[in-house]
Each structure stands twice: as C-alpha cells, then as structure tokens.
Amino acid sequence: MDRQIPGLQGLPMEILHLILAGLHSWQITSLSLVNRRLREVCLPVLFHKVGFSFSEAGLNGLQQLANSPVRWHVRSLTYTVPELIKPDVLTFEIFKSEMLTPESYVEEAKELYGCGYPADECPPYMVIYETLRTICENQQGIMEEHRDIDILSSVLAALPRLIEMELNFCQSIDEPQWVDSYLSRGMTAKEISNIHHLQTLTKALQKRSELRDSLVTIKLSSMELPYYSPRETPRFPGLSGALECLLELFTALRITGSSAPLELLSHTIIKLRQLILGHVTIPFTTLREILQTNRQTIVSLGFYDTRLLKGDALSEIHQLSPKLLPAVLHDFSFDIQKSTDYWTVPYGETGWIVWLGPRYAPQVRGQPPICPKIQGEF
Structure with missing residues (x-):
C-alpha cells in the first residue's frame, strides 16, 4: 500500500525549522500567510x-510592543538613534547668521542647478529651516520628558527572551533625503548625541536590574566619532565613560559599520568575554591593542567581512582571514572554526570564531616553539 506523502504543514516541527533557516525573510513572511500552523x-x-x-x-x-503577543518571540531589539540637532536651530537669527546663511544657501543652490540636479534637490530656504526646527523640537521634547528612557525600560521588562540589544547610529531618521546634506554642515552635536543614547540605554537597563543577567550581547552599528586628527589618539572622555558603563552590563560586544567603539576602548580594560566584528574596517594596531589589553577576559573573537588597515598611512587594506590571524594574535594560542550561528552571521556571509588561549608558553631550548592550532577551511 502506498503511503501518502505529507504536505508542508504535515511535516514535523524540526523539519520546518530547518526549512525556515534556508529562506529569506520575505519568503518566510509569505509562508506565514498560508495557514495558522x-x-x-x-x-x-x-x-x-x-x-x-x-x-x-x-x-x-515600541510602547505597543509591550502589550503584543509577539513580544514572547523577540530575542534581539534594534534601537536606531539619530544625531541630535543643536538647540541653536530653534532661534532663527542664529540659524541664518551662524548655521546656514542665505548667501551660502544661494551658492549651494547654484552648484546643484549647474550640475543638472532637479529643483526639488534644493528646497526653499524657509522649508529647510522649518524642517530642521521641527525635528529639533521633537528631539528636545522626547529628552525633556524622558520618554526614551521610560518607554525603553518598560518594554525591556516585557521581553522575557531578549538576549541582544543593538544601537544603530545614523544622521537622521525618516526625513527628506536632502536633510542629511545640511545636518553634515555642523548642525548636529555628534559627541553629545552618542553620549545621550548610550546613557539612555544604560539607565533603562539599570531601572530593570532583573534583565541584566539575561541580556548577553550589545551591538553597536555605525557609531562615528567627532572629527579628530588621524595622527592623534581619539580622546573623548565623556563618550568613553558612557560606553564603558554600558558595556559593564553585557558579556559580548558586536561591532559593525565603524571601528569607532574599538578606537575608544583600545587601551581600556573591559569585562567582555566575546568580541564580534562584521562589515567593518579597523586599524591593525587597534585590534591588537584591545585584544592585548583585555587578554585576561576576552575568550573568543568572531569576525566576518572584516578588513584591517596597516602601514604608516593606514593605506594597506587586508581582509581578515584565518591565514592572517597569526600576525594579529602572534603571542596567543588559539583555535578557529567556521561560525554556524544563523543569527550572528548574515545570510551568505562566511564567519569565523576564534577561541583565544593564554600567551605562548616560553620555548624550551632543544624543543620546537608552541604554535597555534588552526582548524577549519582556509
């Protein structure tokens, strides 16, 4: 007697989970509309x-999430934070005399038109001012009423399976495309913005102390520093202090988009157990220094799509790979294997996990030196 082959909804749960692991998010969304199961x-x-x-x-x-049934499934929460516009923009006299003079606006408009840009690429002067003023008023209102801290702390308590928080830094949020070009003219307070958002998350977590044992990973995406000379070490004590306070609440740090957090922490002892790098370009010496400084606590290094800058002018770019690890970890013993973590490594990326051991044992005369053990594919 022929056995009937079960349909997709008749498959065991374990098989369905394996199928989902190989699908894109839009495919999973479509599949979820088939039936209740x-x-x-x-x-x-x-x-x-x-x-x-x-x-x-x-x-x-975010506030609505706290009362939604889907909150039981949330394991990673991303908080996208913009640069805060300087309150000076609220005063029109200061704006037109110090931030964007009518003369500089006319010159910029001429350049855009001369390059063939359409008229809407350079909106009217007063539209620019009113848009920036409205954004600034909304930002100031949120901070003065502490809505970001209060809502974030209450929602964090409503997510029982949360294990990762991400701070995604950007210049602006859901604004007309032309806004960024004017914000980049010194209208935002980058350092103050970063400090505020870091402290907001720290305070929200401290209000809900019972969460501090469940949250494991903090991810910092595209965090940038204020301008500093490339020949100097970045020194922003307020920003470094805010970052250190936040990292005390986590055991793993993920860095993507910018190496700024590592540059701030390269000479700082932190209590992290794991460091994960992805889609980032980082100075070779910065990575070496943070691993050396925290060699007593960091036990694993994960990476994918990571590039190292070397040379006196940092002009040499090298893709971080298993073959390059001995140069980075020349006085560590380590094991390496491919990462199979579906949630850590983006779809289509090849990731690696490096398990760090102690410093090389001293070589005994007459015996070969102890070399790191490297596993996996090269």
Missing part, C-alpha cells in the same frame, strides 16, 4: 529581531 511556526523567526527609532512614531510603536 505555518503562521505559528514562522512567528519566532519573523519577530526574532524587531526595531524602533528615536522618534515620536518609533517610541509609540
């Missing part, structure tokens, strides 16, 4: 990671 199977994947932003709409959406 597949919807239940897809929900933990669809809401494994959710995000919100530092804005009125973003905070309102």
